[in-house]
Amino acid sequence: MGKLYIVPTPIGNLGDITLRALDVLKNVDVIFSEDTRNTLALLNNFNIKKKLISYHKDNELKASEDIIQHVLSGETVALVSDAGTPCISDPGNIVVRKMNEIRIPVEVLPGATAFVPAVVRSGFPTERIYFCGFLPSKNKERRDFLNYLRDNVFASIVFYEAPHRIKDTLRELLLVFESPFAVVRELSKVYETLYFVEDESSLKDIVEKGEFIIVVNNNIVKHVEKKDAELLDFIFKLKEEGFSKQDIIKILKAFGVKRNRAYNLVIERD
Known part of the structure; x- marks a missing residue:
């Protein structure tokens, strides 16, 4: 029997890839990738030639079965996402769950994920971190969820957000939580920027491009x-x-x- 490796990839700076991740990518039989074009660019940078197969949210069920068949046939498989760690707000949970159910080996490599360095960069307390990923898209569901977090989760709360929604989301957070919020843009990339949002006027400085992470200090000591x-x-x-x-x-x-x-x-x- 083969094995599945969950392999984190850099979220920006290619120098953040680990030696172990490179070793796995060089030696597996096949790589399943959220976006084969992005992964090909990464592999070319490190002179790695491997067969790539698409694995994304729209084909996750079928691709998970394909991965299992490759492993059962004795092949080693790596799963990567566009950036960061698969399964963390990215596809991957389905295949890991299925393989656990049938007791097929899965090895998860430690490595890059955006929300941990964002909390550290914020300077907010790190004793308790509550990761939410992306907020619900429906207005009522999102507002109810935010109210629940405010009243029940006393921690540094982390959200991911898309650039076209970042200012609207921050406006909504200002209605629910006490400011300031830390907003990290393009973490580990050339244009990495840290903003502290105090009120509506703070939003004018935010450049609506790139990847965003929001950290809300809802720790009990603040209250x-x-x-x-x-x-x-x-x-x-x-x-x-x-x-x-x-x-x-x-x-x-x-x-x-x-x-x-x-x-x-x-x-x-x-």
Whole structure:
């Protein structure tokens, strides 16, 4: 039996490819690729000659079966996406799941993926990272999802976004989350740019070209300010008296504390 390798490729700078990834690409029997033209350019840069077969979201079911047949026949197969790691907002999950089900070897190589360096570049806390990929396309579904994240996910939240939607998405985020947001454009490429979006006026500086990653600082420490110390002590005393979280939030609201802030204070005091 052969093996499937999941091989990350550079997200911009070709120098980011690993020695192990190059070794695998040189030695496999066939490479399945999200875009064979992009992969051919990568392979030519490193003087690698291999058979390429298309594997993208529109043919993923059939191509997954093809990969399995190649591996069952004893061949080694590499799966690559346009850039970064397959399966991370790119095709690949279906074939990995199918191969796990029938116990065929899959080896996942570590390597480039955009959201980790974007969070580091933002300077926001990295203790908890919540990766969302691309947001839902339908307005209500997207807004409901963002509201859920704001109220329930206390982490550095990461989104991918296309250039033609970047400003509209940031406007929507400004309605839901507290700014600033970090926006990284063209990560690891020549025109890499970091923006911090404070308000609507910040959007004018954003060049709507290339790949974008948005990082929202929704960590709990952001919601608990020094001036909240007295409220935290008050919450502690209420809990000692046996009040539930829901009751404490209602009490704080009665004193004029906004619901989201009240919720965050109660959670922080757990």
